[in-house]
Structures are given as structure tokens and as C-alpha cells.
Amino acid sequence: MDFKLISLLLSLALSTPLITLLFRLVMRWWWGRLPPGSLGLPLIGETLQLIAAYKTENPEPFIDDRVKRHGPVFTTHVFGEPTVFSTDPEVNRLILHNEGKLFEVSYPGSISNLLGRRSLLLMKGGLHKRMHSLTMSFNSSATIRLHFLPHIDRLIRLNLGSWSGRVLLMEEAKKITFELTMKQLMSFDPGEWTESLRKEYVLVLEGFFTIPIPFFSATYRRAIGARTKVAEALTLIVRQRRREQEEKGAEKSDMLAALLYGDDRFSDEEIVDFLVALLVAGYETTSTLMTLAVKFLTETPLALAQLKEEHEDIRVKKDPSEGLEWTDYKSMPFTQCVVNETLRVANIISGVFRRTVADIPIKGGYVIPKGWKVFASFRAVHMNPENFKDARKFDPWRWQNSSGNTYTPFGGGPRLCPGYELARVILSVFLHRLVTRFSWVPAEEDKLVFFPTTRTQKRYPIFVKQLGHDSLEMNGN
Template identity: 75%
Template sequence: MDSLFYFLFLGCLSVLIFIIYRTSRHRRLRLPPGNLGLPFLGETLQLISAYKTENPEPFIDERVNRYGTLFTTHVFGEPTVFSADPETNRFILQNEGKLFESSYPSSISNLLGKHSLLLMKGSLHKRMHSLTMSFANSSIIRDQLLVDIDRLVRLNLDSWSDRILLMEEAKKITFELAIKQLMSFDPGEWTESLRKEYVLVIEGFFTVPFFSPTYRRAIQARTKVAEALSLIVKERRRESEAGETKNDMLGALFAAGDGGFSDEEIVDFLVALLVAGYDTTSTIMTLAVKFLTETPQALTRLREEHEEIRAKKREGEALEWSDYKSMPFTQCVVNETLRVANIISGVFRRVMTDINIKGYTIPKGWKVFASFRAVHLDHNYFKDARTFNPWRWQNNSGATSPGNVFTPFGGGPRLCPGYELARVEISVFLHHLVTQFSSWTPAEKDKVVFFPTTRTQKRYPINVQRRNHVKC
């Protein structure tokens, strides 16, 4: 018994010495100003509660005003330096794998899977990222994917009644598109059943995991999704080995050289891609409609652009790549929606070695958060930054240096591989919306809540009026 107490005493003493050493070392370093908050919890609760408001960046706004664009906090159990500075953000993105490595809270990792593209590192990430980029580049979209995007968007809009829940309808569209592009499945009972489980998975990203029934449901749903995808992967692998091939992402994974990928790696990869393609793009679609509704001049200009495209086509004729490339104002609308309501608020990275930035030192092992949205909503870089104004993107008149400050899809080695695909899907959706429906109005007063917490806030119900004679 005495020896047990002795070892316990040594263990506690070792932990205490380590904490004292680390604290004294951090005091010697010139850390960015800030507040670490409560023990263990830090400022996590303040971060989450802040995003239940209508203000896009309340947590960061308050601290930038107090400490500047680089500040220290403590969230999700770890000391973290937040950056609202575009130069620092660019430095973080460009030094991926050298000074910083991808690192997200375990609550997110558990939902995505350890082999998701978001969490991969080193050569495996480089290989998988390159493969994904090659399957979603402009030529592939033009020659293979656009026809399905146009068909599935029209199929969904044709089913709309007089009153729809826009967010849910947009999610159906993007999920069906993702399933088609990844695994060649057309909409059906299986895809809809899988989508309902995904709804639960997505909700898990917006909760505190500790003692949360929502998070537990998300983990259970994630298990069901993985099991369903595992069956598909096994079946497709057998078909591939028998010489049957399909021209989709799953087929590309089986055809990859260097020994290919395991079933577990492929399932995690598909889970993460479905999350990326399903939730973010549908949210941008919904908010684009909301912002256009609140900006009638922009909606009128957008409608004129798409009426010109439709007038040159036969009834029932699908959109072609040349049509997509003749939507300049649509691209302004997409850019502005991405800027004002950037769904990817920023990225977490772990510091691999002590780093000096802007006169401060960030210790090895700490996390940094490069906030894209904080820069996008900064009046120093965008005039009237919190106002929806798509005209600012004509000749880039509204941004001082758009190449450096506009990063809705990240940057560096982890640039979102589906950025062009997302733009095409949103553009095609807007085309069919404004050419098939003469008007739409919000059915209920809706708030833009940037950290969604309830199903009602995410639905955005609208009343739609279909045109009597539509050439689509």
C-alpha cells in the first residue's frame, strides 16, 4: 500500500512540475494578448453561444476590438491563437505540413473518421487531395458532371409545391448530386434513408459533445452511415475485381495505383466528402436566395442574365458549359454570398514548432485558428463589409486585394478540391430557380443564424409561384 501511495505521489509531483514548467515557459514567451477563460472549458461556451446570434462574428469581433487581430483564447480543451489577419492566415495556409498541421477537436474527428481528407496528413493527404482535384476539375465538370447537375436540379424543382422549406430542398439537391458523383446512385429510397441519417450527423458538429444527446445521436447516425457505405464499397470492389468499372469517384479510388485504398479509408473519405458537398453548398444556395430576396435590384439583374441564356435555347434543352461561362453576374452573386455568409468560418491547425508571428511567439503544440469570415467581414478590406452587394465583384471594385483576403475555400495544399463544382451547382440552381418561378416570398420571418441550433432556423420556408409557361 505504501508503494502505491509513493507512486501516486511521484505521478502527481511530475504532473505539477510539468504544469509549472510549461506555465513559466509560456510566461517567458511573448504570447498574443487574450484570456484563457475557465479551467479546461476556457471560452468554449462563449464561442458556441455567440454563434446563436444574428451577428456573424460576435466572438471574434469582441476580442479583436479588445486585443487586436491576433489573440489568445482557450477553446475545445486547448489553448488556441485566433487570427483575423489576412497575412497571418495566408502564412498558416501556405505552411501546411511545414510549420502547421491539420488538427481538429476530437468531437469533429469522431464524426468525420480518422481517414477523412480533412484529417489526413503528409503523402496520403497529398495523394488523396490530388485525386479529388482531378475528379472535380473544370474539364470533368464540363464533360461528365454538368449533365447530371442540370438534370437533378430540374428534377427537384419540378416537384416543388406552392410552399417549400428551401433549406431542406437544397439539401436534397446537393446530397443527391454528391451521391451521384461519388457512387453513381440516382435518387431513391436508399439515398433518402441515408440522407436522413446525415442530417443527424451534421447536427453533431454544432453541439458540445459532453453529455449531449444530440452528439450521441450524431455518433450513432455516423455508425449507420458508415455501415451502409461499407456494404456499397465491398460490392463495388467485387465488381471492380471482376472487371466492371464505373466513371465515378468510387471507381477512381479503386483504380488508384500504389496499392489502392482500404475499405475503411474509402468509407471515411466518402463520409467526409458527403459532409462537404452536402451541407455547405446547400446552405450557400439557401442564403443566396435569402439575400437576393432582400436585394430586389440584384434579383432583377440576375433574372435578366438567365432569361438571356434561356431565350437562346430550345424548350427542355439542358444547360451547357458555354451557358455556365456566360453568367458573370451570377458569379458576383455567388462570390458575395460566400463572403457575407462564409459557411467555412476558418480552419484549425496545430503548431509544429515555436513560431514567431507579428512580434508574438506561438508555442509548439498550441492550436491556431485562421478565421476567413472575420477577414471577409472587415471594413478595412471590403467597403460596407456587412452589406450584401454583388456589384462589388464587378472589376473587383469592392475589395482592396481580393486575391489575399477572399478565401472562402481555404488555400494552400488544403484548398477545397470541390470549389469549382460547388460554384457550378449553385449557378445551375439559381438559373432554374429564376427561370421556372416568377416570384417567391419568405413564408415566415427567418433569421440568419451562423451557428445553427434548431431545425426551424435552418429550414427557411418560402412561398413560390411557378410560371405558367416555362421553357426548361
């Protein structure tokens, strides 16, 4: 071997412990001000322990063990960076409500690259404020009630009409939510084109928590390729809509129209990035919520029985072919308890990453240094028995007498999830159509895991049996 190469390798080997020592000395200087904790192993920190915990049904020990040793706010090192974890509701509120002042959005490079620089998730400042407001307006109660509820009900009935025998519930839920999101964003009805686009989206999502270097990660490489195909398909749609407007003056009342003809006058590339991110948000989170609501209800027979009773009262008052109305949705009080509890137990969004833009003093006399990553854990708050009695138990009845002031399933502050009301409506309509049309049993045991995303390992297979109601209700008429 070349002598210079040997010398270089020896130098690196000898310098690694020195670099590690210097790093720890710097951290120790901060230690009197930083929240207590451990940085774990050099380079990888405690990442492997976090991933191992979140690949199980019970990820709590990773955080609980550190809270016992260090307190509700602690320092760790995950995903390549020293990070302050907060399990304290007060500190979480500080993080959520000071976006753009003390904290800024920060996500792994893989997510940023796949969503695009102009996605709502990554926007900052005034542009984010305007686009968040626009998205909220398309997901408001008034907009859903006046324009979108009939589409939700129709597309859900259409999809359930094809169910028989063994069903992979998570796959069917994803199909429903993707079709609904395509309808809301671009006025597309389901077909071969939307289904082919959905399959590319699956590949994009698989790359979210990978090393963002194509050479090292085949999954990331596939995700980048799929993202390119999605962008190309959406670009064609954007250009077609521009031509239609110029030639015919045709304008649809969907999100794409608002992006094309609003005051900001975005480029095609900017619109595509925005649509990509909104499709991801609507597709993944709501479908998981639908699946886990059914799973938790199946495992809690008393809750399922009460839910069926509530929806049967609604069904018998309507013609079989009649769609649900807003008054029906508002007459589902126990359903809303089920929605709340599913969100609390599932923690589909387990928390949010942010980065400090200044030295931030927090309770306890600690300081989070400028430029540090922080993680506000919603899951830790929701699963803490000090905040929710018997926190690991699925108990919808707790919401009949509780407002849940530590409850943040949709985040908060300037980045409050704009689709929170739409997700609740979709789940409520889905549960109504499901429990009034089918009985079901699990096809096999399935476990819940939380990394890289919240999901069941086997896509929650069930056997369904149609009840004896008028078949008109099943075909979406």
C-alpha cells in the same frame, strides 16, 4: 460520509485554485512572447462567450471586441484549449500555406470520430497530397464540363419539378446536393435508398460539435449510431462494386472506381471513411450556399432583378427541354458576382483550426508555442471594412471591379477546398433554373445563425409560384 472521501474532496477543492494559479503563472511567463489576450475562466475559458455570439445573426462582437483590446492576432481559450485567433490576412496566409511544415490539421474529437481516421480532412503528408489531387481532378472545370454538368442540370430540374406552395428551401437544397454528391461519388440516381442514407447523415452532422462521450451526450450517441449505419451501407456498396469488377470487368468512371482501382489499393474501411467525409463536404456546405444566395437576393431586389435579366437572356435562346451547356455557364458574369458575395457574407466555413508543430514567430514579434491550437478566421477578414467597404452589406456589384486578394472562402494552400469550382457551378445552375421558373416570397421571417454551423433557424421557408414557361423544362427531360 467516509473520511477518506471527505479528505479527497477537500484536497481537490483546495488544489483547484492552486492549479489555476500555476497555469496562469506559466502563461504569464509566455505572455511576453504570446499574442496578447485573455484565457477567461478556468477550464471553459471564453467558450461560452464565443458560442453565445455565434448563435446570433451578428457574431462579430466576440472577435471585434478582442481585436480592439489586443490587436488582430490574440490569445484566448476555447473548446478546452488555449488558442491563438488570427484575423490578419498575412498571418492567415502563413497558416494556410505552411500545412505540413509549421502547422498540422487539428479538429475537435467529435468531428474526427464521426468522419473517420482516413477521411480527407484528417489525412496528412504524402497520402493527403495524393488524395487531395485525386479529389481535385474529379472536381476540375474540365471534368465538370465534359461529364457532370448534364447530371447537375437534370437533377436540379427534377427536384424543382416537384415544388409548389410552401417550400423549406434549405431542406430542398440539401436533398439536391446529396443526390448530386451520390451521383458523382458512386453513380447513384435518387431513390428510396439514397434518401434513407441522407436521413442518417443528418444525425451524423448533428454530432459534430458535441462532447465526444456517448454517456454525456445523447446527440453524440445518436450520431455515432447513424455513422455506423452509414458505414455499413457504404461498405455493402464497395463490396458489390469489387464483385462486379471481378465477375464482369464493369468499371464506372466515378470517385469510387478511382478509389477501388487506383494505385493505392485502399481497403474497404479506408474507402468508406473517404466517402463519408466527401458526402459531408458536398452535402452541408453547398446546400447552405444555395439557401443563403436566395435569402440575400430576396433581401436585395435590385440584385435579384439583374440576375433574372441575365438568366432570362440565356433561357430565351434555348429550347425549353434543352439542358444547360458550359458556354451558358460561362455567360453568367453577374451570377459569379452573386456567388462571390454570398460566399463572402455567409462565411459558411468561418475559418480553420490548425496546431503548431514548432514555435512559430509571427508579425509583431510574437511567438505561438509548439503544440498550440490556432484559428485562422476567414469571417473576420471578410467582414472587416478595411478589406471590404460596407462589409456587412450584400453587394454583388463590388466584384465587378475587385479581385479580392484577402478573399479566402475556400481556404488555401495544400488544403484548398477541392470542390470549390463544383460548388460554383451547382449554385449557378440552381439559380438559373430557379429564377427562370419561379417567383417566390418568404413564408415567414427567418434569421441566420452561425453555431454549430451556418444556417437559418427555420430552414428558410418560401412560397413559390411557377412562371408561365413550357413545363417540359420542369420535369427534367
